[in-house]
Amino acid sequence: QALRRGSIQSLVSLLMVCLLISITLFLRWVLSTIDLEENMPGPYPAILYNDKKEDNTIKFRIKGQGVTEKPLGLFSIDEKTGIVYVHQPIDREVYHIFHVDFDVLDRQTDAMVDKTLSFNVEIKDKNDNRPVFTPSTLRVSVPENTPEGVLQATLQAHDNDQKDTPNSQFTMRVVSQDPASPKFTMRDMPGTATVKQLAFTGCFDYDKEKSYKVLVEARDQGTPTMFSTATVILDITDYNTHPPEFNKRTLPEEILRIGIKDKDTPNTPGSRAVFSILKGNEEGNYKIETDSKTNEGVLSVVKVNKTEITELEIAVKNEEKLFQCVDGKAETGTTPKPNTAKVAVKVIDVNDPPVFKKQVEKVYRNENGPPGDVLFVPEIKDEDSDVNKLRYELIQDPDKWVSVDPKTGKITTVQTMDRESPFVKNGTYTVVVHAIDDGQPPATGTCTVVVYLGDLNDNAPHLISKNAVMCGNKVNHVDVKPRDLDGPPFANPFTFSLGEELKNLWKLDPTTGTNTSLISLTSLPYGNYSVPLKIQDQQGLQAEDVLQVVVCECTGINTCRGRLPFSSRLGPAAIGLMFAGLLLLAFLLLFCFLCECKSKNFQHIPLNLEEEGNQTLVKYNMEGGGAIYKVCETVSLVESLEL
Structure with missing residues (x-):
C-alpha cells in the first residue's frame, strides 16, 4: 500500500509538471490585444509588433483580416524575424478591430512547429469627426400666440467617433x-442625449417681427x-391680436322709411326735409336721418331696446325757415308747428346663441399621454x-x-392619442363641440379645438415589402426599403x-440611410431564402424583420421563369400504342380462356367465403355438380366479369 501510495504521488507530481510546461508553452504564443491609433501619420510601413527573438530554424506567416481578408495588404510580417508591419492609416469609423492569426513553421519543411497564435489589433479612437446636425437647416412655423416654453423645433446631431467617449459626447447651445427678443435656449428631450428642443422666454409679436433666425452649435468634448x-x-404666423372695430361708433339698422311731399x-333748402323725434326716444334707442336722394326720413335702431312696444312722435321741417305770404302780407314773428x-x-327679442371666448382653441400635447387629461375648459357668454x-x-x-362633460363643456381624453393615427392630419387632431342654450328655439354656439400632437419614438421601423426576387441570371442584389411611421x-x-x-452569404450596402440593398456574396443556387434583418432608427429603436428572397432565372423585371406545363394531350403514336396494348391484353385473356376450357381434368376449387369475405365467384356445393362444360362456362363468365 505504501508503494502504491508513493507511485500515485509521483504520477500526480509528473502530471503537474507537464501541465505547467504546457501552460508555459501556450502562454508563449498567446498575445492579447495590440493597440493602434487611427489615422496614424506614419511614415509607413510602421512596426506593429516585434517579438525581438530570432530563431533560424523557424519562420512566421500571418493570415486573417487585413492580410488574406478585406482590407487586403494592410498588415505583413517578416517571416524570418516575426516583425509585424502596418502599411497605411486606418479609419476607426470603418474598421475598429482586426483579428490576425500567426503560423509558426519549420523553415526547411514548412511543417507546423507550434500552435497558431491569434491576436487582435484594436484601433484607438481619435477625435477626427465633428458632430453633425440632421438636418443642418430646420424651418418651423410658430403661431404668434405660442406660450413661452418648448417649441415644436427638434434638433438632432450625431458624432461618428467612438461611442460613450468624450470624442463622441457633445453639448448643444x-x-x-x-x-x-424673445430669448431662445436649448432644452433636453427626455430619454435621449443627442436630441434637443428649442425653447424661448417671452412672446412673439407678428406686427413687429415675422421671422427669426437662430444659429445652434454642437461641440464635442x-x-x-x-x-x-x-x-x-x-416663421411666425399671425394670430387674432386686434379686436374688430366699426368704422363708426354705431351701426344703425334701418327699420322704416317715411316719405313726404x-x-x-326740389333739391333746394326750401324742399329738403329735416326730421326729428319729438317723443319716445328719451333713451336714445333710435335715430332718424334724411336720405339726400329721395328726401325720405330713414328711421333706424341705434341700440337694442327690451321694451316690447315703443310709440315715437316724428316731426319734419325744411332746412330753411318757413316763409308764408297771407293776404298779400308776409307773416313774421310766428312759426307754425311742424308736421x-x-x-x-315693436321690438321682438330673438334668442341669441351662446358665444365661446374663442371660436378656435389650440391645445398642445405629446402623443401617448394617459387617458384623463383635461384638454379644454370653455369660457362662454350668452x-x-x-x-x-x-x-x-x-x-x-x-x-x-x-369625452365632453355635458354640463361644464370640459373636454377630457378617454383614450391614448396616437400621432400616427389616420385621423391625425399634419400633426393635428380636430374636435368640434356645441354649446346649446335652453331658449325657444334653442340656439347653438360652436367651438373647434385643434390638438397639436408632439411626436414620440413609439414605432419601430419595418419593411415595406417582405418579399423580393433576385434574378440570378442578371443581378446579385435586391432593394430593401423600410418605413417608420414616426x-x-x-x-x-x-x-x-x-x-x-x-x-x-450576404451583405448590406449601405449600412445606413433611408434604404439599402441586400447583396449576395456568392453564386446562390435557385430557391427560397429567408434573410433576417435588423433595422434601427435614429434613436436606436430596433426591429427585426425577415426578407423572403427568391433566387431564380427571370424573364422580366422581378418575374421568375415558370415551370413548363405538363401536357394532357396524347399524340397519334401514344394513342396507337395504347390501343395495341389493349388488343394484346384481350388476346391473352382469350388464350387463357381457351386453354382452360380444353382441360379435361377440371377441378372445382372450394372457396371459404367466411374466411375470404365477399367474393365475386359463386360457390357451388351441390352434390354431383353439373356438366364440365357448364361449370367451365360459368366460371369463365364470372372471371370475365371480375377482370
Missing part, C-alpha cells in the same frame, strides 16, 4: 439669434474639440340664457379619443445589419 452649426428659421322746388306723425315700434343651464355636445371626434428625428436615416451567421 444657441450661438446667436436675429432678432434678439474631445481634444481638440470639434463643432458644427445648424440654422433654425422660425313738398311743393317747393308730425306717430310710429309704433346674452339671453343662463350659462349654467347650457348643455354641451361633441359634434366631431373622429377616433373617439375624448416623424423626424425618430425615423430615418436607418442603420441596417445582418446576423453573424449570414455574413458569408
Whole structure:
C-alpha cells in the first residue's frame, strides 16, 4: 500500500509538471490585444509588433483580416524575424478591430512547429469627426400666440467617433439669434442625449417681427474639440391680436322709411326735409336721418331696446325757415308747428346663441399621454340664457379619443392619442363641440379645438415589402426599403445589419440611410431564402424583420421563369400504342380462356367465403355438380366479369 501510495504521488507530481510546461508553452504564443491609433501619420510601413527573438530554424506567416481578408495588404510580417508591419492609416469609423492569426513553421519543411497564435489589433479612437446636425437647416412655423416654453423645433446631431467617449459626447447651445427678443435656449428631450428642443422666454409679436433666425452649435468634448452649426428659421404666423372695430361708433339698422311731399322746388333748402323725434326716444334707442336722394326720413335702431312696444312722435321741417305770404302780407314773428306723425315700434327679442371666448382653441400635447387629461375648459357668454343651464355636445371626434362633460363643456381624453393615427392630419387632431342654450328655439354656439400632437419614438421601423426576387441570371442584389411611421428625428436615416451567421452569404450596402440593398456574396443556387434583418432608427429603436428572397432565372423585371406545363394531350403514336396494348391484353385473356376450357381434368376449387369475405365467384356445393362444360362456362363468365 505504501508503494502504491508513493507511485500515485509521483504520477500526480509528473502530471503537474507537464501541465505547467504546457501552460508555459501556450502562454508563449498567446498575445492579447495590440493597440493602434487611427489615422496614424506614419511614415509607413510602421512596426506593429516585434517579438525581438530570432530563431533560424523557424519562420512566421500571418493570415486573417487585413492580410488574406478585406482590407487586403494592410498588415505583413517578416517571416524570418516575426516583425509585424502596418502599411497605411486606418479609419476607426470603418474598421475598429482586426483579428490576425500567426503560423509558426519549420523553415526547411514548412511543417507546423507550434500552435497558431491569434491576436487582435484594436484601433484607438481619435477625435477626427465633428458632430453633425440632421438636418443642418430646420424651418418651423410658430403661431404668434405660442406660450413661452418648448417649441415644436427638434434638433438632432450625431458624432461618428467612438461611442460613450468624450470624442463622441457633445453639448448643444444657441450661438446667436436675429432678432434678439424673445430669448431662445436649448432644452433636453427626455430619454435621449443627442436630441434637443428649442425653447424661448417671452412672446412673439407678428406686427413687429415675422421671422427669426437662430444659429445652434454642437461641440464635442474631445481634444481638440470639434463643432458644427445648424440654422433654425422660425416663421411666425399671425394670430387674432386686434379686436374688430366699426368704422363708426354705431351701426344703425334701418327699420322704416317715411316719405313726404313738398311743393317747393326740389333739391333746394326750401324742399329738403329735416326730421326729428319729438317723443319716445328719451333713451336714445333710435335715430332718424334724411336720405339726400329721395328726401325720405330713414328711421333706424341705434341700440337694442327690451321694451316690447315703443310709440315715437316724428316731426319734419325744411332746412330753411318757413316763409308764408297771407293776404298779400308776409307773416313774421310766428312759426307754425311742424308736421308730425306717430310710429309704433315693436321690438321682438330673438334668442341669441351662446358665444365661446374663442371660436378656435389650440391645445398642445405629446402623443401617448394617459387617458384623463383635461384638454379644454370653455369660457362662454350668452346674452339671453343662463350659462349654467347650457348643455354641451361633441359634434366631431373622429377616433373617439375624448369625452365632453355635458354640463361644464370640459373636454377630457378617454383614450391614448396616437400621432400616427389616420385621423391625425399634419400633426393635428380636430374636435368640434356645441354649446346649446335652453331658449325657444334653442340656439347653438360652436367651438373647434385643434390638438397639436408632439411626436414620440413609439414605432419601430419595418419593411415595406417582405418579399423580393433576385434574378440570378442578371443581378446579385435586391432593394430593401423600410418605413417608420414616426416623424423626424425618430425615423430615418436607418442603420441596417445582418446576423453573424449570414455574413458569408450576404451583405448590406449601405449600412445606413433611408434604404439599402441586400447583396449576395456568392453564386446562390435557385430557391427560397429567408434573410433576417435588423433595422434601427435614429434613436436606436430596433426591429427585426425577415426578407423572403427568391433566387431564380427571370424573364422580366422581378418575374421568375415558370415551370413548363405538363401536357394532357396524347399524340397519334401514344394513342396507337395504347390501343395495341389493349388488343394484346384481350388476346391473352382469350388464350387463357381457351386453354382452360380444353382441360379435361377440371377441378372445382372450394372457396371459404367466411374466411375470404365477399367474393365475386359463386360457390357451388351441390352434390354431383353439373356438366364440365357448364361449370367451365360459368366460371369463365364470372372471371370475365371480375377482370
